[in-house]
Amino acid sequence: xxxxxxxxxxxxxxxxxxxxxxxxxxxxxxxxxxxxxxxxxxxxxxxxxxxxxxxxxxxxxxxxxxxxxxxxxxxxxxxxxxxxxxxxxxxxxxxxxxxxxxxxxxxxxxxxxxxxxxxxxxxxxxxxxxxxxxxxxxxxxxxxxxxxxxxxxxxxxxxxxxxxxxxxxxxxxxxxxxxxxxxxxxxxxxxxxxxxxxxxxxxxxxxxxxxxxxxxxxxxxxxxxxxxxxxxxxxxxxxxxxxxxxxxxxxxxxxxxxxxxxxxxxxxxxxxxxxxxxxxxxxxxxxxxxxxxxxxxxxxxxxxxxxxxxxxxxxxxxxxxxxxxxxxxxxxxxxxxxxxxxxxxxxxxxxxxxxxxxxxxxxxxxxxxxxxxxxxxxxxxxxxxxxxxxxxxxxxxxxxxxxxxxxxxxxxxxxxxxxxxxxxxxxxxxxxxxxxxxxxxxxxxxxxxxxxxxxxxxxxxxxxxxxxxxxxxxxxxxxxxxxxxxxxxxxxxxxxxxxxxxxxxxxxxxxxxxxxxxxxxxxxxxxxxxxxxxxxxxxxxxxxxxxxxxxxxxxxxxxxxxxxxxxxxxxxxxxxxxxxxxxxxxxxxxxxxxxxxxxxxxxxxxxxxxxxxxxxxxxxxxxxxxxxxxxxxxxxxxxxxxxxxxxxxxxxxxxxxxxxxxxxxxxxxxxxxxxxxxxxxxxxxxxxxxxxxxxxxxxxxxxxxxxxxxxxxxxxxxxxxxxxxxxxxxxxxxxxxxxxxxxxxxxxxxxxxxxxxxxxxxxxxxxxxxxxxxxxxxxxxxxxxxxxxxxxxxxxxxxxxxxxxxxxxxxxxxxxxxxxxxxxxxxxxxxxxxxxxxxxxxxxxxxxxxxxx
Amino acid sequence: xxxxxxxxxxxxxxxxxxxxxxxxxxxxxxxxxxxxxxxxxxxxxxxxxxxxxxxxxxxxxxxxxxxxxxxxxxxxxxxxxxxxxxxxxxxxxxxxxxxxxxxxxxxxxxxxxxxxxxxxxxxxxxxxxxxxxxxxxxxxxxx
Numbered sequence: 001x002x003x004x005x006x007x008x009x010x011x012x013x014x015x016x017x018x019x020x021x022x023x024x025x026x027x028x029x030x031x032x033x034x035x036x037x038x039x040x041x042x043x044x045x046x047x048x049x050x051x052x053x054x055x056x057x058x059x060x061x062x063x064x065x066x067x068x069x070x071x072x073x074x075x076x077x078x079x080x081x082x083x084x085x086x087x088x089x090x091x092x093x094x095x096x097x098x099x100x101x102x103x104x105x106x107x108x109x110x111x112x113x114x115x116x117x118x119x120x121x122x123x124x125x126x127x128x129x130x131x132x133x134x135x136x137x138x139x140x141x142x143x144x145x146x147x148x149x150x151x152x153x154x155x156x157x158x159x160x161x162x163x164x165x166x167x168x169x170x171x172x173x174x175x176x177x178x179x180x181x182x183x184x185x186x187x188x189x190x191x192x193x194x195x196x197x198x199x200x201x202x203x204x205x206x207x208x209x210x211x212x213x214x215x216x217x218x219x220x221x222x223x224x225x226x227x228x229x230x231x232x233x234x235x236x237x238x239x240x241x242x243x244x245x246x247x248x249x250x251x252x253x254x255x256x257x258x259x260x261x262x263x264x265x266x267x268x269x270x271x272x273x274x275x276x277x278x279x280x281x282x283x284x285x286x287x288x289x290x291x292x293x294x295x296x297x298x299x300x301x302x303x304x305x306x307x308x309x310x311x312x313x314x315x316x317x318x319x320x321x322x323x324x325x326x327x328x329x330x331x332x333x334x335x336x337x338x339x340x341x342x343x344x345x346x347x348x349x350x351x352x353x354x355x356x357x358x359x360x361x362x363x364x365x366x367x368x369x370x371x372x373x374x375x376x377x378x379x380x381x382x383x384x385x386x387x388x389x390x391x392x393x394x395x396x397x398x399x400x401x402x403x404x405x406x407x408x409x410x411x412x413x414x415x416x417x418x419x420x421x422x423x424x425x426x427x428x429x430x431x432x433x434x435x436x437x438x439x440x441x442x443x444x445x446x447x448x449x450x451x452x453x454x455x456x457x458x459x460x461x462x463x464x465x466x467x468x469x470x471x472x473x474x475x476x477x478x479x480x481x482x483x484x485x486x487x488x489x490x491x492x493x494x495x496x497x498x499x500x501x502x503x504x505x506x507x508x509x510x511x512x513x514x515x516x517x518x519x520x521x522x523x524x525x526x527x528x529x530x531x532x533x534x535x536x537x538x539x540x541x542x543x544x545x546x547x548x549x550x551x552x553x554x555x556x557x558x559x560x561x562x563x564x565x566x567x568x569x570x571x572x573x574x575x576x577x578x579x580x581x582x583x584x585x586x587x588x589x590x591x592x593x594x595x596x597x598x599x600x601x602x603x604x605x606x607x608x609x610x611x612x613x614x615x616x617x618x619x620x621x622x623x624x625x626x627x628x629x630x631x632x633x634x635x636x637x638x639x640x641x642x643x644x645x646x647x648x649x650x651x652x653x654x655x656x657x658x659x660x661x662x663x664x665x666x667x668x669x670x671x672x673x674x675x676x677x678x679x680x681x682x683x684x685x686x687x688x689x690x691x692x693x694x695x696x697x698x699x700x701x702x703x704x705x706x707x708x709x710x711x712x713x714x715x716x717x718x719x720x721x722x723x724x725x726x727x728x729x730x731x732x733x734x735x736x737x738x739x740x741x742x743x744x745x746x747x748x749x750x751x752x753x754x755x756x757x758x759x760x761x762x763x764x765x766x767x768x769x770x771x772x773x774x775x776x777x778x779x780x781x782x783x784x785x786x787x788x789x790x791x792x793x794x795x796x797x798x799x800x801x802x803x804x805x806x807x808x809x810x811x812x813x814x815x816x817x818x819x820x821x822x823x824x825x826x827x828x829x830x831x832x833x834x835x836x837x838x839x840x841x842x843x844x845x846x847x848x849x850x851x852x853x
Numbered sequence: 854x855x856x857x858x859x860x861x862x863x864x865x866x867x868x869x870x871x872x873x874x875x876x877x878x879x880x881x882x883x884x885x886x887x888x889x890x891x892x893x894x895x896x897x898x899x900x901x902x903x904x905x906x907x908x909x910x911x912x913x914x915x916x917x918x919x920x921x922x923x924x925x926x927x928x929x930x931x932x933x934x935x936x937x938x939x940x941x942x943x944x945x946x947x948x949x950x951x952x953x954x955x956x957x958x959x960x961x962x963x964x965x966x967x968x969x970x971x972x973x974x975x976x977x978x979x980x981x982x983x984x985x986x987x988x989x990x991x992x993x994x995x996x
Contacts, residue, residue, distance in 0.1 A: 094875040127974035244980040287932035322901040357899035
């Protein structure tokens with residue numbers, strides 16, 4: 001079996017294959033033939049075989065068995081063999097393969113070859129595939145060739161040197177002197193590669209950069225020559241002399257001028273000259289202008305030049321070429337942080353780019369627009385962004401709603417405007433709004449009593465006309481539920497608009513409409529159930545005329561969900577339903593929420609999420625903390641009113657008697673007193689539905705859990721409960737706390753707690769107090785235990801401890817029974833400007849803590 | 854710096870691939886596929902010639918049925934590389950006298966030689982068409 005006659009025959013054969021399978025079989029046969037031929041060591045056939053093999057390789061088939069044959073070809077005295085051999089090496093090998101070490105010697109020989117073309121081949125191969133080891137071995141050869149009299153070799157050697165210093169930066173010193181000489185070279189190719197080499201050196205090493213700064217004048221002269229000399233046929237590209245060299249010089253100037261006023265001064269004039277004289281109608285010219293702009297923005301340029309640079313970018317934005325607009329927006333995005341005012345001037349052009357045909361340009365223009373929003377233009381910018389939001393691609397909407405609302409929050413001229421803006425966002429893109437934005441809006445409404453009627457009225461109107469926007473529906477339902485009384489009492493909107501008076505039946509109508517709309521989902525249902533329950537209280541407070549009818553409707557709606565398939569909805573319906581009969585409790589439970597803590601909306605941070613309190617890991621700890629029914633410390637309840645564990649909580653509070661509570665649904669229908677309590681508990685269930693819009697912060701929830709306790713105790717049930725957020729009862733604890741650390745005005749006490757049910761498990765509550773009257777910041781408390789024990793730590797309640805405040809951190813240790821608890825603590829924090837790191841051991845707990853042996 | 858250069862036709866067949874960064878073989882196959890899928894469907898008229906790709910970007914240009922793609926660092930001058938692609942194509946055109954895809958297929962080893970005269974070690978080596986062409990003529994004579 002023999003292969004095809006030559007490369008051309010093979011290519012034709014492969015091209016004539018009808019199917020991929022045919023192609024594969026032709027190639028398999030050919031590969032086999034080549035292999036056999038290799039074994040015969042036929043030096044005449046080798047050239048042909050390698051050529052065919054490389055083609056096979058290019059098609060993506062295995063060809064690595066040809067590596068050694070390539071090495072043999074390289075050793076051949078024929079130039080054609082050498083050339084193909086080196087091509088094969090470049091294609092079949094890379095710097096990570098061991099065979100490469102065998103190439104080093106051939107390269108070394110050929111670098112000293114008398115034929116300059118052979119030297120060229122060796123340099124070319126070296127520059128493309130040299131490994132670290134090879135770079136060390138041949139650095140001297142390269143250095144020598146940098147001084148060659150042949151421009152062709154000098155140019156290639158410069159790029160070889162570049163390869164060497166990329167692989168082994170230590171060898172840089174070898175080349176600095178020769179590199180300086182390259183800067184004087186008259187040949188464009190050598191100058192170009194030399195500047196490339198020097199640029200890399202300057203990027204790698206600041207000291208070398210200082211050294212080459214002396215050459216700034218020379219580079220400026222080179223650039224000036226290129227700009228001022230007329231037509232030169234050899235390097236002309238559409239009327240511009242060697243644009244590649246120009247951009248390379250500009251790039252090196254950027255490095256030299258960065259942070260150096262003198263060097264920047266030297267290049268000021270030429271940069272201005274390039275910026276004004278370069279023809280901006282073609283891509284070549286713009287490539288140079290673009291590089292000039294980058295240089296000007298990076299060096300210590302005078303302000304006139306900077307303005308000029310940004311104006312060039314501004315002009316780019318109006319260019320019809322997509323590429324030019326793209327680079328302009330990209331660059332402006334980088335510049336906007338340092339020079340917002342200059343960019344502001346091009347605001348309108350940037351806003352025009354929002355309507356560009358190219359999506360990547362739209363995206364960049366949008367990013368830039370966000371950065372441009374400030375106090376002065378927030379109204380204009382928001383108006384523009386809102387009008388773009390109407391037509392924007394769906395993939396932009398989520399980001400846009402977030403950015404518009406954050407911008408509105410930061411720069412709002414007044415509350416009314418801010419509320420209007422968010423309302424508009426909800427109307428336009430209510431299906432693309434992040435939860436954080438929604439809760440910040442609700443927070444805002446709660447804190448703006450003067451506009452609650454306005455907001456509720458507007459949301460009511462918006463909801464009446466459009467039920468399809470999820471976030472709008474959620475916001476409206478929540479606000480209607482919470483501020484239904486405000487809405488009913490009426491008021492005026494001061495822009496003279498006719499306000500339709502809303503009646504109690506209207507409110508129930510609209511909520512019913514929401515429930516029956518095709519856009520309904522579980523979350524909205526949950527919101528609606530809570531809202532109508534609140535409304536029943538609001539109606540009762542106001543004693544509205546059709547109250548009784550409406551109350552019946554509410555009861556009916558609740559009843560209709562009492563066997564819903566969704567557990568959460570069923571639970572709410574049943575709980576609210578039975579709460580309905582208990583008027584005194586109902587009023588208290590469903591009264592107006594305390595306004596949530598005001599704070600800037602931070603996107604996606606843990607702290608924002610944590611206040612929702614739905615972290616699953618909490619579950620166990622809550623059970624354990626409450627587990628010991630003798631002393632339910634309210635301190636531990638603070639952050640721990642966690643949803644999933646409601647059941648366990650109850651069971652523990654009621655002691656053994658509560659153990660018959662099996663599931664919320666059965667308990668709700670069986671034992672009436674307990675079920676009422678269960679209902680109350682679950683009101684504070686911070687599942688996403690209730691808690692998320694309000695993002696109930698820790699203080700208010702602690703108040704709530706405090707009041708819970710009042711309700712659950714018999715006296716609380718009998719008397720009319722006043723669940724105003726009372727401070728939690730002081731812990732009636734017999735727990736002993738131990739001071740573990742008291743230095744550097746930080747005091748840490750540890751309170752261990754064990755449960756007889758779980759011997760060997762110790763809960764430790766660490767309390768952090770700033771004892772020095774100074775704020776302690778960034779506390780990081782790490783603890784280690786002996787290997788036989790296991791430690792779990794929760795996050796700290798707040799890493800900043802203010803004087804007078806107490807921060808806590810929970811940890812839990814599993815230890816073998818009878819083992820002594822020993823802790824090694826590592827504490828880092830900052831106090832004022834001072835950073836403190838400390839380490840301390842603690843073993844002061846009583847020995848019987850982990851139970852008897 | 855250039856990470857790799859790919860020339861592919863509209864069907865995604867690679868006609869030239871040059872790697873200046875040591876990718877392993879599987880990675881090269883993946884890159885060819887990804888680049889093709891990224892570039893081929895792009896609109897000629899309404900989209901720019903630059904695409905962000907992983908941590909780098911691809912500067913590409915289409916000549917008839919062939920896409921010339923260069924993957925460069927994200928802070929490199931895209932416009933200049935666009936011009937460099939054009940330079941390379943002009944050299945090819947002058948060398949093969951009206952280059953077509955078949956020239957690249959049948960004379961692939963010459964294409965590599967031309968590439969090595971224009972780009973080396975991931976950088977532009979020579980910007981004068983004439984210098985490159987003279988050089989190639991010499992090399993042809995030596996064969």
